[in-house]
Amino acid sequence: MDFQKKTSDYINLINEKIESYLDDSFVLYRQMHYCMMSGGKRIRPLLLLSVSKNLQTALPFACAIEFIHNYSLVHDDLPAMDNDDYRRGILTCHKKFGEAVAILVGDALLTLACEIVLDEPKFFNAAKKIFNAAGINGMIKGQVLELESKIITTDELRQIHLNKTAALIRASLEAGIILSGENKNVLKNFSALGNKLGLAFQIKDDILDKDEERMTYFKMYGLEKSQDIFNNLADEIYSDIEKFDGQYDFFKYLVKNILERKN
DSSP states (O other): OOHHHHHHHHHHHHHHHHHHHTOOOSHHHHHHHHHHTSOOOOHHHHHHHHTOSOHHHHHHHHHHHHHHHHHHHHHHTSTTTTOOSEETTEEOHHHHHOHHHHHHHHHHHHHHHHHHHHTOGGGHHHHHHHHHHHSTTTHHHHHHHHHHOSSOOHHHHHHHHIIIIIHHHHHHHHHHHHHTTOOHHHHHHHHHHHHHHHHHHHHHHHHHHOOOSSOOHHHHHHHHHHHHHHHHHHHHHHHHHTTSOGGGHHHHHHHHHHHTOOO
16 A cells, blocks of 8 residues: 555645634634644644544544644744744744734634534543643643753653653544544553654654753753664564554554654
8 A cells, every 4th residue: 555645645634624624714713724734744633543443533533633732832832931933934823923812823723622522422532532631631731841840850851751742642542542442452552652652753853853952852861862762762662563463554654754754
């Protein structure tokens, strides 16, 4: 199978579905559209779809995950947080539209994600995984840990990444598995794998960005040690997914792309 084409086809489906949720003349929808359609790689929704058996059932949840991810980026970019002027090569939301609008755009993206998954009440457990990962026990917890940490230990840094980055990647896999009706053992395996993949994803970002302003693996360990930590984690992930049967070949392809990406 041509997985590169499948990835492109899925991204087109995701983008079309996202645009359908933003098809409104109200000004805030246009500002949400600016943030959502600025060239994201759609990694989280792709992961969700790659482990799901029913594309049409899973697609709204995939979009909800992407709305949540982008809400977090809009708020992370704010002056009170990371104070970034550009994301994906264009002005950040607050630089384009002002701080107040950016706060509201982030709020709107998050609440829209809630509306989407609540349209499917029979999949409550999948929704619960997503919003648990997005909230105070996941992504927000990681952000708070990062903001409050003065002297960060290696364990604290790992906890920040497991919550701020890995939680939503883990939830993407968990939601996809739940939507497919898989048993608790399969769910447990993908939860553990999601944490590893999310942590590896962030360490890879740290290595590629070489950011010495914020506390990252690169700043704490340097390039060589960070690469060693990443390589060991990647080896574990490859060993884990080798056990999966053919129905997860597209998922394996995505994992390989995530681990071996250059940007």
